[in-house]
Amino acid sequence: MRYIIAIVGLLLLVGGLALVKASQISMLMGLGETMAQAGPPPEAVSTAPATVETWASSLHTVGTVASVRGVEISGEVPGVVVRIAFESGELVSEGDVLVELDSRVERAQLTAAQVTRDLALTTARRSRELDAAGVETKAQLDADESAVRQASAQIEVLRAQIARKTIRAPFSGRLGIRDVNLGQYLGAGVPITTLEAVDGAYVDFDLPQHDQRDLSTGLTVRLSIEGAGEGTREGTSEGEREGESEGTIVAIEPSVDPSTRMVSVRALAANEQGALKPGMFVHVEVVLAGQREVVSVPLTAIVYAPYGDSVFVVEDPVEPLPTPTTPTGAPVKLARQQFVQLGERRGDFVAVLDGVEAGQEIVIGGAFKLRNNAPVFVNNTPVIEAELEPTPSNR
Missing domain, CATH: 2.40.50.100 (RNA polymerase II/Efflux pump adaptor protein, barrel-sandwich hybrid domain)
Incomplete structure (x- = not known):
């Protein structure tokens, strides 16, 4: 009899434990379903509107410095x-x-x-x-x-x-x-x-054939040397940064290279400080006549990928969200991924040729952690500042 009582007691204990565990599992499953319906928590992002800017038309490429006059000295006899x-x-x-x-x-x-x-x-x-x-x-x-x-x-x-x-x-x-x-x-x-010779330097560069119609002798060319440092050199004008100079186009090749479909151009720079050395690699910006309006966004807004570049546009949800606000009261919105076609860069900005309209709210901070239609809330503290002519300091 004692054995029967012990067995019954043991079965009741096991049954009680099973009921408790089943209740816990049921509660966890219900919590999971609730969280699945609510979706992931909103991500904090920084935003800025896409703006219309007036930029001077220009062409960007790279060039090689050549000497105006350079010889190898040797004896005749x-x-x-x-x-x-x-x-x-x-x-x-x-x-x-x-x-x-x-x-x-x-x-x-x-x-x-x-x-x-x-x-x-x-x-x-x-x-x-x-x-x-x-x-x-x-x-x-x-x-x-x-x-x-x-x-x-x-x-x-x-x-x-x-x-x-x-x-x-x-x-x-x-x-x-x-x-x-x-x-x-x-x-x-x-x-x-x-x-x-140190009284000047040539810069030779190539441009695509479709840009030849915009070229003419006398156009201003801006030159910059990568890694030349910053600040101003002694003897340079105020605001002129080290590694940067200007020149003018002095010659344009009348024919196009049939193998590359590129046209060769030569510019002449004063090189008063001797920063341009023959054989040096430089960035070239040809300033064209006229200006144009572009829709620009900060470079930090661009998400680069092999299948295409994109930005995230912050929009109000069409349907009410399970969690419309954050615990601090900030409204929750949706970040829609938008593929874009990019143009030229200017400082911290890039021109968007297609995909974004002026005034749209664009994610400029935290875009790397988002997916399409991800819930977000805007937190612009601290403010991300973008400049057309940035002058960052070395640290």
Whole structure:
């Protein structure tokens, strides 16, 4: 009997525990269904309206800096280096002596030629005196005067040879690294150094063929060097940032490259501070005539994806939401994903060619955590500031 009572008690205990657990599971299932109906909690986002801006029309590309004048300095004749009159990276003026080669043999020959010319002059003077007295033949006088001219020509030849042994700067500019040493035998055409003019720089770049109709010589070109830093250099105008300069288009290739369908353009920049170096990579903005209106949004609003770029437009819900407000009382709205076609960028903004209309409320902060028709509430604290010409500071 005692065993039966124990078994019945055990069954009642197990049954009671099963009823409690079933009640808990039922409650959890009901809570889950309630949460599923209510949906995920709203996300906090920052928003700003899409605005209409008036932008100057421009074309953007990249270019390569080329020297206005640049040469590789070398000697015309061979010889032994006896004097080096420059240092690597030095600024020189046109005509400055750079290198002198051994010219002792040519100078000795010049001295001998001058002596021969002096003798020929004396002989020719005597022949003219004798010819005047009628005791000299015309043939002898002609031979003596010819000897004078020949001796003078030989002097000029030797002077030219000596001058070629002195290597000078063909124009003003900055020298490169020195590739010659004192006492070195320098062959004809062997490089000594390079010389680049510093009074300007060319920037060569390419643009698509459909932009050729908008191009003309004289258009302003804005140049910027990536990674050049910021602030102003000593000697630059106030507000001009380091690594930025302006130039003008000076030449446009009349034909289009058949393989790339691009047209080549050359611009000339003043390069007063010497920031543009030959071979350097620069960003190029060609400022076209006229202005146009664009719908722009901050760059932080764009969600980039392989299948297309998009933004999230904040809209009031068409149907009432299970949770219309947040615990703080902020109204809950829906973020609709809208695919867009983007245009050019200006500072912190990008032009939207299609997909967004002016005045629509766009998510500019927190878009990465949203999905289509996600519930959101607006929290614009702190304010995300976007500028057309940002000047961020390094930290």
